[in-house]
Amino acid sequence: METWNHTSNDFILLGLFPPNQTGLLLLLLIIFIFLLASMGNSTMIHVIRMDSRLHTPMYILLSQLSLMDLIYISTTVPKMVFNFFSGQKGISYLGCGVQSFFFVTIAGSEGLLLASMAYDRYVAICHPLHYPIRMSKRMCVKMIIGSWILGAIDSVAHTAYALNISYCRSRAIDHFFCDIPAMVTLACMDTWVYEYMVFVSTSLFLLVPFLGITVSYGRVLYAVYHMRSKEGRKKAFTTCSTHLTVVTFYYAPFVYTYLRPRTFRTPQEDKNLAVFYTILTPMLNPIIYSLRNKEVLGAMTRVFPILSSKKE
Secondary structure, three states, X not given: OOOOOOOOOOEEEOOOOOXXXXXXXXXXXXXXXXXXXXXXXXXXXXXXXXXXXXXXXXXXXXXXXXXXXXXXXXXXXXXXXXXXXHOOOEEOHHHHHHXXXXXXXXXXXXXXXXXXXXXXXXXXXXXXXXXXXXXXXXXXXXXXXXXXXXXXXXXXXHHHHHHHOOEOOOXXXXXXXXXXXXXXXXXXXXXXXXXXXXXXHHHHHHHHHHHHHHHHHHHHHHHHHOOOOXXXXXXXXXXXXXXXXXXHHHHHHHHHHHOOOHHHOOHXXXXXXXXXXXXXXXXXXXXXXXXXXXXXXXXXXXXXXXXXXXXX
């Protein structure tokens, strides 16, 4: 591990790829994914904002998911790319704090938002007559604001802890961004309290919502199975399977990483798993939701008339 001047408060990010030709090719792939994710999520936000037919709780929540994914991938990839091409690995104390804050905020907020989306589909399919009351636009806004606020509060606690502990060893973080558990391994103090805090936080913001989503979609799929309308059954099943695909890609590697004791984890494995929820999921979300949703595809042709002219 690299040595580091202890008089400095800055950190070193060891990165994801080795500084060779293979690493360069893999980084170019990450850049392509970043551009695709940025374009896809920006397009989703713009389409939902511009098309009044999509001004419903389901799509308002989806636009927030796209916004979170846009911030998510922008928090990690640009710095990783800059460090690789510049040959520098340093990140300032403040920069590391800002990166950690946004990462943890989005991680917690997105977990809660996905649970809100599952609840929305549950009410829409299982209790359609109550939907206008249970999922009014006002309730939708409360869910969104609540997700952001709770995620930010959780993030402040984690970030404040990470930036105020004593680092008596190297400040070289074996990750491609300032992942707080990876930072804590460099501390010269006993961190069992924080590790317990990570377990509780992950359970509250990821595991509990995931279990709630699983129960919600279980009841939804049961209701779908008993639908009389073949078309309605097909549409509901497509919607549910789309959401479950997104949820699985996001939650599975996250929960697997942070709910395991540190002794069972390796830095390389943590970095590889982090690629799924920080880079791949933000790219897949807009693709999955647009390609498998006729309403979104229809809105795109209305917002971007050039798409309809090409079809003709």
